[in-house]
Amino acid sequence: MIKLENMEFNGQQQAQTKTMAAAAVPTPDVAVRSQKREETVRAEAKDVNFFYGDFQALKNINIHVFDRRITALIGPSGCGKSTFLRTLNRMNDLIEGARVEGSITIDGQDVNAPGVDAADLRKRVGMVFQRPNPFPMSIFDNIAYGPRIHGEKNKKALGEIVERSLRQAALWDEVKDVQKRSALALSGGQQQRLCIARVLAVEPEVVLMDEPASALDPNSTYRIEELMTELKNDYTIVLVTHNMQQAARVSDYTGFFLRGEMKEFGATDKIFTTPEQKETEDYIRGRFG
Amino acid sequence: MSTKTPTRPPQSNLARRKRAERVFYALCLAATFTAVLLLVLLLYGVIRDGIGRLNWEFLQSFPSRFAHRAGIKAALYGTLWVISLTGLIAVPIGVAAAIYLEEYAQKNRLNAFIQMNIANLAGVPSVVYALLGLALFVRFFGFGRSVIAGALTMSLLILPTVIIATQEALRAVPSSLREASFGLGATRWQTIRLQVLPAAFGGIMTGIILSLSRAIGETAPLITIGALTFVTFVPRGPMDSFTALPIQIFNWASRPQQAFHEVAAAAILVLLAVLLVMNSIAIFLRQRQRRRLS
Ligand SMILES: Nc1ncnc2c1ncn2[C@@H]1O[C@H](COP(=O)(O)OP(=O)(O)OP(=O)(O)O)[C@@H](O)[C@H]1O
Ligand SMILES: [Mg+2]
Numbered sequence: 001m002i003k004l005e006n007m008e009f010n011g012q013q014q015a016q017t018k019t020m021a022a023a024a025v026p027t028p029d030v031a032v033r034s035q036k037r038e039e040t041v042r043a044e045a046k047d048v049n050f051f052y053g054d055f056q057a058l059k060n061i062n063i064h065v066f067d068r069r070i071t072a073l074i075g076p077s078g079c080g081k082s083t084f085l086r087t088l089n090r091m092n093d094l095i096e097g098a099r100v101e102g103s104i105t106i107d108g109q110d111v112n113a114p115g116v117d118a119a120d121l122r123k124r125v126g127m128v129f130q131r132p133n134p135f136p137m138s139i140f141d142n143i144a145y146g147p148r149i150h151g152e153k154n155k156k157a158l159g160e161i162v163e164r165s166l167r168q169a170a171l172w173d174e175v176k177d178v179q180k181r182s183a184l185a186l187s188g189g190q191q192q193r194l195c196i197a198r199v200l201a202v203e204p205e206v207v208l209m210d211e212p213a214s215a216l217d218p219n220s221t222y223r224i225e226e227l228m229t230e231l232k233n234d235y236t237i238v239l240v241t242h243n244m245q246q247a248a249r250v251s252d253y254t255g256f257f258l259r260g261e262m263k264e265f266g267a268t269d270k271i272f273t274t275p276e277q278k279e280t281e282d283y284i285r286g287r288f289g
Numbered sequence: 290m291s292t293k294t295p296t297r298p299p300q301s302n303l304a305r306r307k308r309a310e311r312v313f314y315a316l317c318l319a320a321t322f323t324a325v326l327l328l329v330l331l332l333y334g335v336i337r338d339g340i341g342r343l344n345w346e347f348l349q350s351f352p353s354r355f356a357h358r359a360g361i362k363a364a365l366y367g368t369l370w371v372i373s374l375t376g377l378i379a380v381p382i383g384v385a386a387a388i389y390l391e392e393y394a395q396k397n398r399l400n401a402f403i404q405m406n407i408a409n410l411a412g413v414p415s416v417v418y419a420l421l422g423l424a425l426f427v428r429f430f431g432f433g434r435s436v437i438a439g440a441l442t443m444s445l446l447i448l449p450t451v452i453i454a455t456q457e458a459l460r461a462v463p464s465s466l467r468e469a470s471f472g473l474g475a476t477r478w479q480t481i482r483l484q485v486l487p488a489a490f491g492g493i494m495t496g497i498i499l500s501l502s503r504a505i506g507e508t509a510p511l512i513t514i515g516a517l518t519f520v521t522f523v524p525r526g527p528m529d530s531f532t533a534l535p536i537q538i539f540n541w542a543s544r545p546q547q548a549f550h551e552v553a554a555a556a557i558l559v560l561l562a563v564l565l566v567m568n569s570i571a572i573f574l575r576q577r578q579r580r581r582l583s
Contacts, residue, residue, distance in 0.1 A: 123474030
């Protein structure tokens with residue numbers, strides 16, 4: 001708590017985003033305690049249900065994702081973390097027979113509204129996957145792919161974007177002289193940072209990360225965590241992780257999922273020190289999951 | 290204080306399994322050798338008969354009543370014309386159909402029905418396509434016994450295999466690649482054009498080349514739609530009449546004179562060479578693909 005109160009929050013706000021005291025968030029499940037904190041809501045899920053055919057994978061999810069904060073989603077395998085994450089950028093659209101109910105808004109705009117183009121939404125809500133999935137192209141072309149498909153043709157501009165993104169993803173020094181080389185020749189940890197850089201190159205507002213470090217060694221994991229903390233200054237991050245220490249270390253807010261429901265949501269310090277639900281505590285202490 | 294029951298030494302079992310392994314290995318080897326041996330015998334016969342006739346003049350001469358003057362110019366050009374046109378017709382349609390079925394189509398009854406029928410069509414004997422081609426292209430559309438009628442019939446024949454091979458190649462593209470592209474805000478078409486098709490290129494080309502080489506060897510459809518057997522000109526356009534290598538070979542081989550059998554053998558060698566080149570290209574593309582994706 002002490003750490004939270006001493007933290008500095010700048011009040012920069014986008015015109016279209018709502019500002020509210022976190023404590024006043026009118027959602028029953030949400031228990032955000034830090035009264036001092038002024039947070040901007042970037043994304044919001046209201047009564048979200050999700051179905052794979054007849055199977056209901058998400059039940060009545062309510063959550064706020066705050067601007068320029070890291071929100072961690074934790075919970076046992078199969079509880080619906082990835083499913084929820086993918087509703088935020090409509091990646092689930094690609095799955096046959098999947099159906100979503102309730103409202104998911106980014107900057108107050110319903111992502112499932114008829115006028116919203118999924119490709120356009122995914123430009124604003126980028127995603128890093130569990131397993132690094134670079135394109136079988138050069139390092140440069142991997143990063144330039146996003147800007148290119150969105151219409152950037154200028155070579156100089158592309159070069160600048162690539163350099164900036166690689167720097168942001170702490171990969172520039174390692175690859176600056178070999179940008180023409182195949183991205184598949186990089187190590188796993190480098191590939192994952194490349195994938196992060198690739199997302200950053202399209203300048204999304206929100207970055208979704210689905211266990212971005214689960215396939216990596218401790219050192220690469222550490223670098224990715226460092227990176228996330230760094231990125232928090234400019235980006236809103238939603239992070240799915242199985243690693244409790246990771247959630248505790250890097251996130252500001254944590255949501256605990258269990259069997260498709262969100263059992264508890266709150267400031268990370270609170271969730272990890274004095275959770276309200278017994279199940280949350282059991283999970284965090286490693287008693288099940 | 291339990292008396293240990295002596296477990297059976299694992300060696301005895303191992304010995305039996307090893308023997309089974311050796312027997313199976315020997316059987317596989319025998320099967321392989323039978324196939325290779327037959328092929329070698331066949332090739333030996335053809336080469337022995339044909340090699341003496343194989344020269345530049347043979348490729349550059351028209352057929353003749355005299356075996357020593359007969360050549361395959363007309364048949365070779367006819368085959369190249371038909372196959373090129375077949376490729377131009379069947380490949381775009383087949384690849385587009387596969388992209389639709391694999392990347393766009395919803396999983397509903399209609400599409401399942403279409404899919405099932407394509408699989409069935411791939412198994413239909415070529416003579417059935419030939420009769421369809423005769424009725425449709427030769428008679429109804431009035432193309433007559435032309436190159437285009439032959440190419441259209443061949444296209445019908447290989448379309449199912451082109452579609453199925455392309456679908457398989459598309460399915461082999463890892464979904465993580467598609468997700469990465471979609472995740473960056475690419476549209477479906479951008480994802481297909483920039484990621485899926487390049488990744489599937491080797492597989493698609495392999496399917497196309499194998500389908501086309503099947504078409505090169507097909508005789509029944511061309512005979513049925515009435516390709517000529519004695520042609521002393523090369524087609525100058527799609528509406529010209531033509532002959533093709535398999536027809537020419539069939540024609541020569543069915544004559545009584547030994548000299549014409551030698552001419553037929555030489556023509557077979559040319560046909561085999563064309564097929565070998567095409568299959569080598571397919572293998573090369575597949576290898577390159579493998580290297581690129583690993
Ligand atoms: N494509 C799908 N079709 C049908 N059911 C699915 C599909 N994807 C996931 N599910 C089911 O939905 C539930 C939630 O899956 P999800 O992948 O969201 O879990 P998760 O919390 O991310 O688990 P993990 O930690 O193992 O990644 C699981 O029971 C899973 O079996
Ligand atoms: Mg998951």
